[in-house]
Amino acid sequence: MKKSLLVLLGMMMILWLAACSGDGGSEEASSDDNASEETADNGDSEGAESGDEEVTLRIAWWGSQPRHDYTLEVIKMYEEQHPNVTIEPEYASWDDYWQKLAPQAAANELPDIVQMDLSYLSQYAENNQLADLSPFIGSNIDDTNISQNAIDGGKVGDGVYGFNLGVNALSFHYNPEIMSELGYDEFPEEWTWEEYQEISQKAVDAGYYFDNGLKADVFFNYYLRQNGKRLYAEDGSGLGYEDDQLFVDFFKMVQEQVESEATPTPDFLAQLAGPEDDPVVKGEGVGIFQWSNQFVGLEDISESSFEFAPTPGPNVDQGLFLKPSMFFSVSENSEQKEAAADFLNFFINDVEANKLILGDRGVPVSSEVKDALLSEVSEAQAKVFEYVAWAEENSTAMGAPDPAGAGEVIELIDGLQEQIAYGEISPEDAATQFRTQAESILGN
Amino acid sequence: MQTNMKQNLWGYLFIGPFVIGFLAFTIIPIVASFYFSFTSYDLFNSPRWIGLQNFKEMFTADPRYLHSLKITFIYVFAGVPLRLLFALIVAMLLNTASRAVGLYRTLYYLPSLIGGSVAVAIMWRNIFGDEGVVNIALMSIGIDPVRWFGDPTAALWMLIFLSIWQFGSSMLIFLAGLKSIPQSYYEAASVDGASFFQKFFSITIPMLSPVILFNAVMQTIGAFMTFVPAFIISKGTGGPLDGTLLYSLYLFKQGFEFFHMGYASAMAWVMLVIIAILTSIIFMTSRFWVHYESEGGK
Numbered sequence: 074m075k076k077s078l079l080v081l082l083g084m085m086m087i088l089w090l091a092a093c094s095g096d097g098g099s100e101e102a103s104s105d106d107n108a109s110e111e112t113a114d115n116g117d118s119e120g121a122e123s124g125d126e127e128v129t130l131r132i133a134w135w136g137s138q139p140r141h142d143y144t145l146e147v148i149k150m151y152e153e154q155h156p157n158v159t160i161e162p163e164y165a166s167w168d169d170y171w172q173k174l175a176p177q178a179a180a181n182e183l184p185d186i187v188q189m190d191l192s193y194l195s196q197y198a199e200n201n202q203l204a205d206l207s208p209f210i211g212s213n214i215d216d217t218n219i220s221q222n223a224i225d226g227g228k229v230g231d232g233v234y235g236f237n238l239g240v241n242a243l244s245f246h247y248n249p250e251i252m253s254e255l256g257y258d259e260f261p262e263e264w265t266w267e268e269y270q271e272i273s274q275k276a277v278d279a280g281y282y283f284d285n286g287l288k289a290d291v292f293f294n295y296y297l298r299q300n301g302k303r304l305y306a307e308d309g310s311g312l313g314y315e316d317d318q319l320f321v322d323f324f325k326m327v328q329e330q331v332e333s334e335a336t337p338t339p340d341f342l343a344q345l346a347g348p349e350d351d352p353v354v355k356g357e358g359v360g361i362f363q364w365s366n367q368f369v370g371l372e373d374i375s376e377s378s379f380e381f382a383p384t385p386g387p388n389v390d391q392g393l394f395l396k397p398s399m400f401f402s403v404s405e406n407s408e409q410k411e412a413a414a415d416f417l418n419f420f421i422n423d424v425e426a427n428k429l430i431l432g433d434r435g436v437p438v439s440s441e442v443k444d445a446l447l448s449e450v451s452e453a454q455a456k457v458f459e460y461v462a463w464a465e466e467n468s469t470a471m472g473a474p475d476p477a478g479a480g481e482v483i484e485l486i487d488g489l490q491e492q493i494a495y496g497e498i499s500p501e502d503a504a505t506q507f508r509t510q511a512e513s514i515l516g517n
Numbered sequence: 518m519q520t521n522m523k524q525n526l527w528g529y530l531f532i533g534p535f536v537i538g539f540l541a542f543t544i545i546p547i548v549a550s551f552y553f554s555f556t557s558y559d560l561f562n563s564p565r566w567i568g569l570q571n572f573k574e575m576f577t578a579d580p581r582y583l584h585s586l587k588i589t590f591i592y593v594f595a596g597v598p599l600r601l602l603f604a605l606i607v608a609m610l611l612n613t614a615s616r617a618v619g620l621y622r623t624l625y626y627l628p629s630l631i632g633g634s635v636a637v638a639i640m641w642r643n644i645f646g647d648e649g650v651v652n653i654a655l656m657s658i659g660i661d662p663v664r665w666f667g668d669p670t671a672a673l674w675m676l677i678f679l680s681i682w683q684f685g686s687s688m689l690i691f692l693a694g695l696k697s698i699p700q701s702y703y704e705a706a707s708v709d710g711a712s713f714f715q716k717f718f719s720i721t722i723p724m725l726s727p728v729i730l731f732n733a734v735m736q737t738i739g740a741f742m743t744f745v746p747a748f749i750i751s752k753g754t755g756g757p758l759d760g761t762l763l764y765s766l767y768l769f770k771q772g773f774e775f776f777h778m779g780y781a782s783a784m785a786w787v788m789l790v791i792i793a794i795l796t797s798i799i800f801m802t803s804r805f806w807v808h809y810e811s812e813g814g815k
Contacts, residue, residue, distance in 0.1 A: 340667020
């Protein structure tokens with residue numbers, strides 16, 4: 074009796090377990106799925122009537138609260154002007170966004186309009202999740218004030234799979250008060266990586282951090298470009314550099330910065346609760362290396378004011394490129410691509426709408442909007458515009474978008490940088506590991 | 518016969534929602550994940566059959582996988598016994614007939630109610646921050662503050678503490694078990710002059726052993742599948758240095774960040790096998806230490 078009961082219990086347990094472990098990965102996704110299915114159903118039932126009548130569009134983006142707020146206002150403005158259009162927003166933070174988008178894509182349930190990042194554009198476009206926007210450009214989407222260069226930023230193969238919402242450039246945002254304490258009345262107009270380390274040392278001597286680190290995938294790519302290479306091969310099938318010495322040189326420098334305490338140690342950085350605790354924000358560090366559209370947010374949370382400087386040279390113009398900060402793409406499964414394109418046009422070209430957006434998604438691509446905003450924007454935003462205009466003159470073409478699998482490569486290189494900073498691995502070993510593993514990810 | 522049919526119909530009707538849900542959300546996903554585990558599947562393109570490749574890669578070519586397995590074992594084998602011990606101690610304290618005992622039971626159970634929630638994990642981040650309660654307490658007794666989020670080992674222990682703190686549900690089950698031990702046994706032991714520890718080891722533990730078995734099995738299974746705290750505390754990265762990369766977190770990353778759904782499914786099935794083996798080991802050893810009143814003490 075006891076034995077058979079045990080066997081029965083055991084079997085039940087295993088069945089139940091199978092259920093649980095099956096859930097393990099998909100739990101989150103399925104709940105998200107359900108939510109999106111509901112909205113999708115609404116969309117379909119109304120969309121089926123189509124035409125000039127009732128249109129329901131789903132739109133998804135990532136961002137922080139201020140972006141959610143103004144995007145909702147832009148949507149409201151659009152709905153007021155187009156009473157037949159209802160827009161259902163779905164927004165999330167960066168991490169949640171991509172985890173939600175993947176299962177939606179697998180189920181062919183992508184929202185009609187999805188905000189896209191350069192590092193995912195190829196992946197989604199190559200898997201036929203996104204619609205080619207070329208037929209709409211010039212008709213639904215007015216491109217009279219937009220340069221071909223800006224549009225080409227969203228090109229994958231022969232099609233335009235994402236419409237550029239604005240441009241960004243890498244930059245150094247520094248605190249001029251601390252710089253003058255270090256004995257620099259003006260930031261050196263051209264500075265090199267050697268000078269970067271010299272100034273860093275001065276900062277350390279004066280009791281400051283210099284920066285809070287160089288994000289591995291972004292700045293290693295910049296460093297490679299300075300040397301005439303790129304992180305990814307043009308066709309995306311592997312790495313774009315052959316000489317591992319470049320990797321070693323760059324990450325040795327990163328390591329030395331941590332050792333000299335010009336950059337905080339990784340365990341210190343991990344302990345920070347949020348961007349408000351950042352040493353640079355609290356006036357304990359000189360500056361931050363980041364994208365130009367992050368400047369305004371930096372000034373917002375800090376009591377200090379900041380200035381722009383270009384990234385260290387030599388060959389700044391080879392290293393720098395104008396990056397589409399983000400795209401709006403129209404999903405292939407959308408049944409109202411034209412209506413979606415109309416909304417994109419509004420978002421990109423409408424001056425009133427852009428007075429709400431105020432360049433948060435990068436410096437607007439439309440010259441008309443840009444000119445109209447110049448008188449509207451805050452002092453901080455004006456600095457961003459000015460820097461990007463400078464960068465436009467002093468940069469080279471971006472090249473092909475990141476290959477599919479870039480997300481995984483970025484995680485790999487960030488992990489290796491962390492190990493280097495913790496002293497767990499030498500830059501030489503990291504270089505070899507990065508090459509083997511990245512090639513195998515990209516080769517797949 | 519007629520009424521019988523009608524009765525059955527009602528039965529099927531009532532059980533229907535569960536059966537449909539069970540099929541759609543449990544059985545079919547299980548079968549699908551079993552199939553995917555033998556494929557290379559990126560969620561977008563149709564799965565491609567690759568046989569045992571996923572399983573082979575896991576154990577031979579993926580150091581991160583082995584690392585996450587190791588971390589998970591530490592988490593389970595350090596966390597579960599401590600949690601059970603803690604639950605048992607509190608259950609025994611609450612088993613005394615003191616006045617506000619109802620209130621205490623509720624209070625101690627609360628952490629488990631809000632257990633795996635995001636809010637708790639976020640609160641945990643504050644408690645263990647540089648200037649959090651834990652570090653203040655450590656400093657007040659003269660110990661250097663610990664970088665809980667910066668040191669990989671410390672971060673894992675922080676997760677283990679979090680799991681110990683959520684001992685409520687096993688505590689309630691222990692409490693029910695303790696209540697069912699006849700008071701007369703203790704009285705008889707007292708008459709014979711038994712000490713507290715003699716009573717504890719000769720009466721409480723044997724009488725409670727079926728409950729201990731149940732709790733041990735359930736908690737082990739639960740611990741293996743821990744996901745939310747690791748995800749929130751490390752902000753989804755499993756860091757620092759993969760120190761909190763629990764198995765299910767890595768599985769999630771593979772499936773939904775790297776789009777290796779086939780690999781993730783294979784991982785899920787390996788976890789199933791590991792849990793099944795551990796559970797059977799616990800069951801097999803149970804005949805040496807679990808005591809069933811109803812079968813003449815066997």
